[in-house]
Amino acid sequence: MSNPTPDPMMPKPGFPTTRMRRNRYDDWTRRLVAENQLSANDLIWPVFVHGGDEARIDIPTLPGVARLSIEQLIKDVGEAKSVGIPLVAVFPVVDPDKKTDEAEEAYNADNLVCRAVAAVKEAHDGIGIMCDVALDPFTSHGHDGLLRDGYIVNDETLEVLCKQAVVQAKAGCDVIAPSDMMDGRAGAIRTALDAEGFQHVRIMAYAAKYASALYGPFRDAVGSAPNLGDGDKKTYQMDPANSDEALREVALDIEEGADMVMVKPGLFYLDILQRVKEAFSMPTFAYQVSGEYAMLKVAGQQGLVDGERVMDEALLAFKRAGANGILTYAALETAKKLG
Numbered sequence: 001m002s003n004p005t006p007d008p009m010m011p012k013p014g015f016p017t018t019r020m021r022r023n024r025y026d027d028w029t030r031r032l033v034a035e036n037q038l039s040a041n042d043l044i045w046p047v048f049v050h051g052g053d054e055a056r057i058d059i060p061t062l063p064g065v066a067r068l069s070i071e072q073l074i075k076d077v078g079e080a081k082s083v084g085i086p087l088v089a090v091f092p093v094v095d096p097d098k099k100t101d102e103a104e105e106a107y108n109a110d111n112l113v114c115r116a117v118a119a120v121k122e123a124h125d126g127i128g129i130m131c132d133v134a135l136d137p138f139t140s141h142g143h144d145g146l147l148r149d150g151y152i153v154n155d156e157t158l159e160v161l162c163k164q165a166v167v168q169a170k171a172g173c174d175v176i177a178p179s180d181m182m183d184g185r186a187g188a189i190r191t192a193l194d195a196e197g198f199q200h201v202r203i204m205a206y207a208a209k210y211a212s213a214l215y216g217p218f219r220d221a222v223g224s225a226p227n228l229g230d231g232d233k234k235t236y237q238m239d240p241a242n243s244d245e246a247l248r249e250v251a252l253d254i255e256e257g258a259d260m261v262m263v264k265p266g267l268f269y270l271d272i273l274q275r276v277k278e279a280f281s282m283p284t285f286a287y288q289v290s291g292e293y294a295m296l297k298v299a300g301q302q303g304l305v306d307g308e309r310v311m312d313e314a315l316l317a318f319k320r321a322g323a324n325g326i327l328t329y330a331a332l333e334t335a336k337k338l339g
């Protein structure tokens with residue numbers, strides 16, 4: 001087939017008729033044509049809570065982030081709420097002497113994370129609280145599941161994860177976030193929650209979570225790094241080489257009842273984020289993890305880059321790739337600025 005005859009009345013496409021720079025001419029035009037925008041509604045704020053009285057204990061490898069006492073957590077969640085952050089993810093710093101091989105503390109209804117969640121829910125409404133479901137803060141070996149003969153066993157771990165999810169829901173947790181990458185956990189947890197009457201508790205699955213080197217500062221923050229030692233999580237977290245496999249992982253979590261899905265880490269995995277959003281049209285989230293956050297922060301502090309602007313650019317990149325929202329340690333400072 002030949003090309004249609006060009007209409008002599010129509011301007012020829014391309015330069016000089018088309019000048020892409022016109023829409024970049026001034027600030028208001030750029031704002032008008034912007035395809036993506038970051039707002040406080042897009043931000044999920046991960047926070048660390050410890051069991052002591054000290055209001056804030058700095059985390060050396062995570063600049064600007066501290067472990068908070070429960071009392072301080074309540075104040076800071078109040079601040080997050082006041083700047084429009086919809087959801088806070090609470091991570092416990094568990095006492096080393098409460099960590100065991102079988103992670104019993106994970107389903108102690110009076111454990112630190114449950115007490116923290118209950119206290120925050122008591123103090124505030126109108127802001128959601130999310131909790132990880134995974135055993136790594138509670139195991140003596142630092143793994144997300146139960147260890148048998150050097151291997152993290154799947155189905156036995158599921159039973160513990162279900163008990164953990166139920167105590168967290170009872171404490172008032174709104175969103176359960178399985179981050180362990182065991183097979184079948186989303187479905188098992190959904191069934192366990194429903195059996196206890198928690199039909200409304202949402203599941204945000206860490207659906208495509210990679211065995212990444214970027215989790216180091218987080219493991220320092222929750223104190224699981226010394227327990228894990230040289231161990232790695234490659235028999236359950238995904239191989240960074242893989243992309244199709246992420247779609248299979250996400251499909252399974254959706255089938256099993258996940259309400260929202262997450263890709264983790266963030267910036268190195270924007271291709272995965274985009275594929276997941278396109279394939280499933282699910283509420284899809286990205287986790288800007290501790291290592292990537294720390295790298296940007298430190299580069300800013302050292303004056304290598306403008307730290308604030310690179311952070312804003314990174315967060316906008318998640319939106320452009322298709323994220324409905326982003327878990328970031330920079331959520332509070334960013335939401336304050338956007339306000």
Ligand code: PBG
Nearest residue numbers: 134136179214215218289290291
């Ligand atoms: C626990 C968990 C991890 C992170 C979130 N939940 C660490 C891990 O899987 O080893 C990482 C978050 C971050 O690095 O900011 N399973």
